[in-house]
Amino acid sequence: xxxxxxxxxxxxxxxxxxxxxxxxxxxxxxxxxxxxxxxxxxxxxxxxxxxxxxxxxxxxxxxxxxxxxxxxxxxxxxxxxxxxxxxxxxxxxxxxxxxxxxxxxxxxxxxxxxxxxxxxxxxxxxxxxxxxxxxxxxxxxxxxxxxxxxxxxxxxxxxxxxxxxxxxxxxxxxxxxxxxxxxxxxxxxxxxxxxxxxxxxxxxxxxxxxxxxxxxxxxxxxxxxxxxxx
Amino acid sequence: xxxxxxxxxxxxxxxxxxxxxxxxxxxxxxxxxxxxxxxxxxxxxxxxxxxxxxxxxxxxxxxxxxxxxxxxxxxxxxxxxxxxxxxxxxxxxxxxxxxxxxxxxxxxxxxxxxxxxxxxxxxxxxxxxxxxxxxxxxxxxxxxxxxxxxxxxxxxxxxxxxxxxxxxxxxxxxxxxxxxxxxxxxxxxxxxxxxxxxxxxxxxxxxxxxxxxxxxxxxxxxxxxxxxxxxxxxxxxxxxxxxxxxxxxxxxxxxxxxxxxxxxxxxxxxxxxxxxxxxxxxxxxxxxxxxxxxxxxxxxxxxxxxxxxxxxxxxxxxxxxxxxxxxxxxxxxxxxxxxxxxxxxxxxxxxxxxxxxxxxxxxxxxxxxxxxxxxxxxxxxxxxxxxxxxxxxxxxxxxxxxxxxxxxxxxxxxxxxxxxxxxxxxxxxxxxxxxxxxxxxxxxxxxxxxxxxxxxxxxxxxxxxxxxxxxxxxxxxxxxxxxxxxxxxxxxxxxxxxxxxxxxxxxxxxxxxxxxxxxxxxxxxx
Numbered sequence: 001x002x003x004x005x006x007x008x009x010x011x012x013x014x015x016x017x018x019x020x021x022x023x024x025x026x027x028x029x030x031x032x033x034x035x036x037x038x039x040x041x042x043x044x045x046x047x048x049x050x051x052x053x054x055x056x057x058x059x060x061x062x063x064x065x066x067x068x069x070x071x072x073x074x075x076x077x078x079x080x081x082x083x084x085x086x087x088x089x090x091x092x093x094x095x096x097x098x099x100x101x102x103x104x105x106x107x108x109x110x111x112x113x114x115x116x117x118x119x120x121x122x123x124x125x126x127x128x129x130x131x132x133x134x135x136x137x138x139x140x141x142x143x144x145x146x147x148x149x150x151x152x153x154x155x156x157x158x159x160x161x162x163x164x165x166x167x168x169x170x171x172x173x174x175x176x177x178x179x180x181x182x183x184x185x186x187x188x189x190x191x192x193x194x195x196x197x198x199x200x201x202x203x204x205x206x207x208x209x210x211x212x213x214x215x216x217x218x219x220x221x222x223x224x225x226x227x228x229x230x
Numbered sequence: 231x232x233x234x235x236x237x238x239x240x241x242x243x244x245x246x247x248x249x250x251x252x253x254x255x256x257x258x259x260x261x262x263x264x265x266x267x268x269x270x271x272x273x274x275x276x277x278x279x280x281x282x283x284x285x286x287x288x289x290x291x292x293x294x295x296x297x298x299x300x301x302x303x304x305x306x307x308x309x310x311x312x313x314x315x316x317x318x319x320x321x322x323x324x325x326x327x328x329x330x331x332x333x334x335x336x337x338x339x340x341x342x343x344x345x346x347x348x349x350x351x352x353x354x355x356x357x358x359x360x361x362x363x364x365x366x367x368x369x370x371x372x373x374x375x376x377x378x379x380x381x382x383x384x385x386x387x388x389x390x391x392x393x394x395x396x397x398x399x400x401x402x403x404x405x406x407x408x409x410x411x412x413x414x415x416x417x418x419x420x421x422x423x424x425x426x427x428x429x430x431x432x433x434x435x436x437x438x439x440x441x442x443x444x445x446x447x448x449x450x451x452x453x454x455x456x457x458x459x460x461x462x463x464x465x466x467x468x469x470x471x472x473x474x475x476x477x478x479x480x481x482x483x484x485x486x487x488x489x490x491x492x493x494x495x496x497x498x499x500x501x502x503x504x505x506x507x508x509x510x511x512x513x514x515x516x517x518x519x520x521x522x523x524x525x526x527x528x529x530x531x532x533x534x535x536x537x538x539x540x541x542x543x544x545x546x547x548x549x550x551x552x553x554x555x556x557x558x559x560x561x562x563x564x565x566x567x568x569x570x571x572x573x574x575x576x577x578x579x580x581x582x583x584x585x586x587x588x589x590x591x592x593x594x595x596x597x598x599x600x601x602x603x604x605x606x607x608x609x610x611x612x613x614x615x616x617x618x619x620x621x622x623x624x625x626x627x628x629x630x631x632x633x634x635x636x637x638x639x640x641x642x643x644x645x646x647x648x649x650x651x652x653x654x655x656x657x658x659x660x661x662x663x664x665x666x667x668x669x670x671x672x673x674x675x676x677x678x679x680x681x682x683x684x685x686x687x688x689x690x691x692x693x694x695x696x697x698x699x700x701x702x703x704x705x706x707x708x709x710x711x712x713x714x715x716x717x718x719x720x721x722x723x724x725x726x727x728x729x730x731x732x733x734x735x736x737x738x739x740x741x742x743x744x745x746x747x748x749x750x751x752x753x754x755x756x
Contacts, residue, residue: 026750029749037746040746183746184741187731188731188732188751189731194729196741211743212743212746213744213746214747214749215737215745216748230244
């Protein structure tokens with residue numbers, strides 16, 4: 001409603017007081033997301049899901065986190081969250097895990113060291129690979145090789161990757177393309193149509209399997225009492 | 231795998247309400263301050279009062295004057311034409327009138343803002359201070375713009391006067407009342423009493439102003455002089471006319487001429503008849519003469535023995551004498567001389583009687599021929615008549631000739647008199663015209679003195695206690711309506727041009743991707 005926040009000032013990452021709050025937050029929506037994803041997938045397995053965003057600050061970390069949590073409702077499933085947004089990682093804060101020793105180190109040292117980076121979270125069947133600590137002035141990191149994903153796929157049932165912004169980072173589309181499915185997270189009243197279209201185009205050009213869109217931070221302006229009457 | 235489906239989107243009530251609710255901030259941020267500002271401004275601005283007066287236009291004064299010899303009465307319409315009403319209306323805004331009013335009420339001295347005493351209620355003081363503040367800003371703005379406006383002194387300068395007159399004109403509203411002869415004069419001011427006074431004095435000045443067409447002073451005198459000169463000329467012309475008539479012995483040339491002509495006609499008629507008679511008489515004379523010649527002069531009518539008439543007389547006389555003798559016999563003796571005389575007389579008478587009886591008169595009347603006589607007498611008569619007729623004719627001819635001369639003379643004289651008459655008439659007309667004008671001028675002056683005018687105050691202005699402006703309720707209502715309209719309009723525009731994702735429809739329309747889920751915003755950090 002008010003002048004849009006520029007891309008430079010992004011929202012600070014969500015903070016939960018405890019994991020319980022995290023777990024209880026928006027459970028229905030993410031369940032619905034999971035259902036829809038399951039419905040949407042084609043014949044093939046949906047093991048790796050990339051949570052993409054057009055620009056930073058759209059809350060894709062949270063979406064990825066909660067999506068993973070939604071998958072953990074199935075006790076047999078083992079979920080791993082990968083934070084591939086090396087510039088602005090947010091998963092570690094959400095799950096209250098340390099950031100270091102994550103993906104960046106894996107990329108530098110090779111895919112074989114992936115297993116070392118897997119961290120446990122408070123949830124039993126949810127693991128996380130944080131972003132690691134890239135130096136500040138680092139250029140674009142080397143592409144996430146497909147090996148890392150292969151290794152993870154063997155170990156876990158679902159891999160949820162939180163990618164870096166598609167428009168900002170050229171590597172993100174590569175990541176999304178390597179995954180089985182990708183979802184695009186848009187922030188309501190922030191992400192512009194043209195921007196989203198561009199992101200979609202890039203993803204499709206890269207060959208990613210865009211399954212759908214998640215509209216984050218959506219506002220429902222009509223009060224419920226009035227909505228019921230309309 | 232998604233099926234392509236055509237999204238035909240149409241506006242639903244939900245969409246409208248959604249937009250309004252979403253942009254309620256914009257709407258309210260336009261509406262509420264707007265209404266507040268308007269409300270505050272309405273309450274803070276000084277109340278303005280209006281006083282109005284009605285002026286009635288009617289025909290008290292005639293604008294023309296008629297002398298006694300006018301044959302055609304011009305049509306004085308009782309209806310006031312719209313032109314007159316409008317012209318009066320225009321004249322009400324006359325500069326000199328306004329100036330008079332301004333000077334009378336010293337409007338040039340009046341400050342724009344009223345003064346507030348300390349014991350006035352807060353609202354009044356607030357208003358006054360607001361007014362003063364406004365004035366200060368306006369002044370500041372004007373000095374900023376380089377408009378040198380020294381309005382500090384209260385002396386009467388021409389600029390101040392002009393400004394005051396302009397101000398008066400602005401606050402004045404003069405309109406005709408439809409379908410009536412009234413003019414409505416309204417004036418607005420923050421002081422109701424002053425407004426009423428201004429209107430009343432304006433109308434008073436207007437009513438007493440000189441009538442249009444009324445000549446300024448000095449015209450009456452001009453007409454006076456002109457009429458004097460013309461009167462002299464007229465008198466001279468009439469004098470000439472009279473002289474002429476006197477010299478010619480004419481009283482009324484037309485009648486005289488007519489009379490002489492009729493006389494002439496009569497005489498001519500008589501002459502004609504006389505001549506006819508002469509002819510007739512002459513016609514008579516000729517046969518008479520012939521007949522006279524044919525008749526003998528004397529004829530014997532008859533011979534007859536006529537008893538002497540003297541006998542009877544003698545007998546009577548004898549009788550008388552005898553009677554007398556008888557008397558005398560008784561009285562006197564036989565030898566009385568009287569008796570003897572009487573006897574003599576008787577004897578004579580008897581002798582005469584016997585003598586007369588003896589003579590039997592034989593008369594033979596020889597008369598003149600009566601026919602001859604009559605013819606002769608007729609002839610004589612005819613000749614006499616002829617002579618008289620001829621004499622008469624002569625006289626008549628003379629008369630005719632005379633009257634003809636007289637008529638001709640009259641004719642000539644009438645032409646000259648005509649010319650003189652015209653001259654006099656011209657002078658008379660001019661004189662009359664100027665007399666009329668002079669009368670009009672005098673009449674107008676009298677009416678001015680008496681204050682009779684074509685206008686009168688139908689309803690004087692009085693001070694109303696209810697201010698006519700600002701119209702608070704209307705202002706607030708209007709600001710409400712306008713604010714909401716503008717707010718909604720801007721909200722719609724903002725929403726329409728907002729190219730971000732807000733609903734499922736938009737996602738599907740623009741990206742052709744299904745919306746998997748919507749995460750509602752969290753209020754704590756949303």
